[in-house]
Amino acid sequence: MRKILSLSWVIFKEISREKIFYGLLFLGTFFLLSSVILQEMVVGEKFKVFKDIGLLSPSITGVLFITVVGANIISKEINAKTLYVILSKPISKNGYILSNFFALILLSTTIIFLITLFGWLFLLINGENWLSGFVTGAYFLFFELLLLSSISIFLSTFLSPYLSMITLFIIYISGHSLSNAIQLSQFAKNPPLQYFLKALSYIFPNLELFNFKINLVYNLPFPKIAFLYSPLYSIVYSLIFISLSFIVFSKREL
């Protein structure tokens, strides 16, 4: 385990020194600051806009990070042949996959923490302390990014960087829209479409299980079981994707 964590830490350092990492942090902060302009345009309580954007910014930044960096984390190292040096050392291919996965989680957590912290401070300066809302939002976002990290690792073991990014983006969009699409299809009274969407919902993970932004911003109730169910869903899904990554990577010609 020490070897896996050491390699994770090195991958974390390597990626956190990339310009793209700083660029994404800057982008997330820019989103936050954009709420100042947006709240001028929207009728209603100004804090609602701050809160909405405050929860959306780490989410967008985190997902962009996983899509741009995570989706080619393994394939990039295969192409650059960095992994020849690593795999000639006493660390297994599975250990190598886990190291990359842990590094992605660590990097995602850093992004969530920093942007959420900026958001909280920003709102605090403007006169409202909404720590509980930000912490709850960050909690669910962490598990959503955990799941997306495992999918990105899996995709990058066998797809080219661009294909991997596109596939992950499709999974993300589908994961957030399928449950709504199924509900809407019931009104359309089109059974084949309903079956098709239902079948897709079994393939794509349901990312709406991690989306309670509206409930938090408008102080609407949501099932408390979500605090347990959503993480469990994310962990089980992640275990499946990481196990699949082990299998695919063990057969991959390097």
Added chain:
Amino acid sequence: MIIEILNISKIYKRNIKKFYALKNLSLTINKGEIFGMLGPNGAGKTTTLKIIAGIINPSSGKVLIKGEPVGEKTKWLIGFLPENPSFFKNLKARELLNLVGELFGFPEKKKEERIDELLKLVNLERFGDEKISTFSRGMVQRIGIAQAIFHDPEILILDEPMTGLDPLGRRMLKELILSLRDKGKTIILSTHDLEDAENLCDRVALINKGELLNTVDVNSLFPDTYEIVYVEDGRIERKIRVKEKDLWDSIEKIKQNNCKIKSISQQGKGFLEEFYMEHIKDTDLLI
């Protein structure tokens, strides 16, 4: 023998077509020798080295290292420098070596000492805290050598190690290879440079299209040549091969440099280049 390569084949699939990178290759490598692998591009040298290093598996056959099949256990015995090595570019040289120390489970103090020792050995002690992305190709090659020998392995695999090195770097590496051999290490060297192979290797294998064409004792290839073994600075053993007409001049030169001649022996028949061309000329080169 320290390495036994037993009838290994490696098949890659390109679309539906199968491509043999190695075809029933068998070899043995003895402990303490410098073993050269020669052959044109795409001959299968790198594939063989990657299999020995445990990075890829053969499609059939097996490789034994000290009687043990290649696996996690044998990685402790091997140091590997890939061709055109690439490392995490945002890491500093010291951080890279630190990672290698961690992967080999070195205790903190011993690891730090080893890092200092290696940075000095490869002449990078002033650049330990510099990012690898700022290094020249030769410097990257040198840090590559340092990571390969970090754990003092019994077997060192070097894939085209002279690539990108300036004359000084080449000399340093040659001396390092010879000093490691003197310490009883086994070195496997893949190279296109026949002069390097002549000067360094004890035996060479000629590979083409994934098949072993021949293995030969380098000493037996030299007609009208003599091998002079001498001791430099009272401790470093050196070996040179000279033609008969240059023998006395060379002996004089060695004596002038206050070196002690240990032995002079006459060599056998043929040159490495002739040997190489003899075997490769009839085959299609994959360049």
